[in-house]
Amino acid sequence: MNRGIKIGLITFGILVFSLLGIGLGGWFYLKSKLFDFESEYSENSEFQAISSEGYTFLDRNGNGKLDVYEDSRRSTNERVEDLLAQMTIEEKIHLLKGSGMGSALGMTEPGKGIPGAAGVIVPTPRLGIPTIYLSDGPAGLRIEPSRENDPKKYYATAFPIATLLASTWNTDLVESVGDAMGEEALEYGVDVILGPGANIQRHPFNGRNFEYFSEDPLLTGFIGAAIVNGIESNGVGTSVKHFVANNQETKRNNNDVIVSDRAMREIYLKGFELIVRKSQPWTIMSSYNYVNGTYTSESKELLTDILRGDWGFQGVVMTDWFGGADAPAQIKAGNDLLEPGTKFQWDALLAAYEKGDLTIGEIDTAVRRILKLIIESRKMEGYNFSNEPDLTAHAAITQESASEGMVLLKNENTLPLLEGNNIALIGVTSYDFIAGGTGSGDVNEAYTISLEQGLINSGFEINAEAKAIYESHKNANPEEFIKPEGMNAMFQPYNPPQIEYTIDQLNNVASVADAAVLTIGRNSGEGGDRRELDDFLLTSTEKEMLKNTVEAFHQQDKKVIVVLNIGGVIETSSWKDQPDAILLAWQGGQEGGNSAANILSGKVNPSGKLPMTFPINVSDHASHKNFPLGGGSLSPTDFLSSGKVVPEEEKIRNEDYTVYEEGIYVGYRHFDKTDIPVSYPFGFGLSYTDFEFGDLDLIMENDTITIATTVKNIGQTTGKEVVQVYVSNLGTTIDRPVKELKGFSKTQNLSPDQVEEILIQIPVSELRYWDETKSTWVLESGTYTFQVGTSSRDIKLKAELEL
Ligand code: BGC
16 A cells, blocks of 8 residues: 555544544534433432321431421421531532433433433432422423333423413413423423513513513513412412513623613512512522623522512522523522523532532521422422323413414404315415424423314315415425424424415405405514514515415405414514405414304404514514624534623623613604504404493502492403503603503403403502612602503593502
């Protein structure tokens, strides 16, 4: 062999070996730091029973006697203190961080753990303290449906997205949804659900808006508290997230939110505050971003002074996954638990303790809170979960709540459709309905009912010509119709291409069908923000499809209904005149198609109301000047980029930092103050019946104002209405919104002529504003106007009160 070739081959060989070595070394290094560093601490669950005074308990530490912490008759406090006293400092520090990413990536030993659960609170085997499982998320459990060597499927219910639940404005119903979510978690062995999300929808382009409730903090707080109460009634915890001001995905791990104290208190913190006060959740999840220069997970002001000091939060604060940069600083600030946990954090905590930077007092404070959660969990009680949640009952509540949260935006003598009609389904999403958003808010459900299936179930005929066009389009683009799963779905929302119909095709369909239902779909999620072109705005294909469908059907005197299967706001004003009816179906979970069909068929009378404004132009939002507009996705490495320091002069506006110049003027607070026309106002939604409001009375008693009125169904169809109370102080000497939602109530299902008395209570303290000069809430004296209506722009009754 030629000497040159020989040297070349040897060099190549060495290179390949070195790369392999580096690769393997790198993998083992990462594994030992991120995935698998808990070998000394595997869970111990074999305990002897121990009896005392006729009761039986578990001898968790195997010392042959009943310890205080093992005795469930003792108070949580006594049990926690006993445990704390028995723990070594190593065990305490060990408890402050999770066990790594292994479980989230499904890397659990067959038969052990819960594959797909995003994290854990680690066990303490010497004392028999169990593992606590933490799993996403806001629209249902995100666990792996398949397990190694196990033929069983562990499907979870895809409940409606949070935005849809808020659109119900029905706290009792949302509490029942929470109850079902909690039961499902309990029976799958999950102890804490990582949700709900309570961030404010500051701008329509946030890719995660579907996980959040509203642009309004009161609606966020009331709906959020209902879901927490429902879930926690099962003895399962929640993690209300992402605390706080995590309003964009772009550069979220390093984005610094520059915001006034007033906007924080009145808007971004307010929803969380209401949830804490009304439901005292087990945990709160701090967010990735900085607020005014400090990571939220390292902010003592947020986590200790405000959350615990001002609001009385009693639970655990955990980080978002890999959030923040300085583990000891997080514990000191009041962020008790670091998730999913890394070996780096473990080492940093030990080192800080040894150096005296992290005191035993600070460690004990965090450990106590975590122990309280463990002691109060069903796991500690020895609950034997079945892995058989009642998926049928959960599908039923999903269908019911999704039907109630869908919003009828337009209806010109079109809906409900006549049973038996031949319906032409136009657009890919009609056949491939989107259940929910992507990323950690995704759910691995067993099925999703499409609009097609839903309409069939409701007794409609599906137009065969239109269906054939869809089928041939799908067959021509097989790759693009493959749904990404798991981690892939996080970075790649499923958006199959739209059909380009010819005029002939549509004319042909219109000649056979009785009506057309055209669906516009959008899908977004964690890891990316949306953008204007081809997302907020309809694409050119969609515009053509709509225009041509309407023309073809109107020529034959037939109606066109648009169904919006979306997770966030889109532009509607340029095209809303064209169709005869518009149903905002949101993403209704796995029963979405049945729920939409319930509305289209009239089986359910729509009663959903918008939890945010639909603007004419996205730039009408005051926040638009300060929001990243480029869209795009985070890369997998961005997930681990917390703490990356960008030199001041290289910082990019709206990426490295975002200035909330609009202050408190988010959503309708801005539109109504500046009187900007909107496409659909906050609180808006039509019904198949009409309602009449009676007189308005304001009764002041014990620092609470009661708003009393009546609602009468004056139409022909049974239905529900939402009574909304907006308050203002027009004589104010400071800059205040002209309307702020301060209370609401949803009626029962009123039959024609039925009247319901409405009483809405508003504590006077809720009329205060945050005074930045005094750093406190202040109640202005003066005349307050109470406006009662069915949207922020449809006020039916007004009354004044002197305070
Ligand atoms: C998300 C959280 C989620 C966590 C665990 C993070 O990337 O921001 O909302 O709960 O992952 O999956």
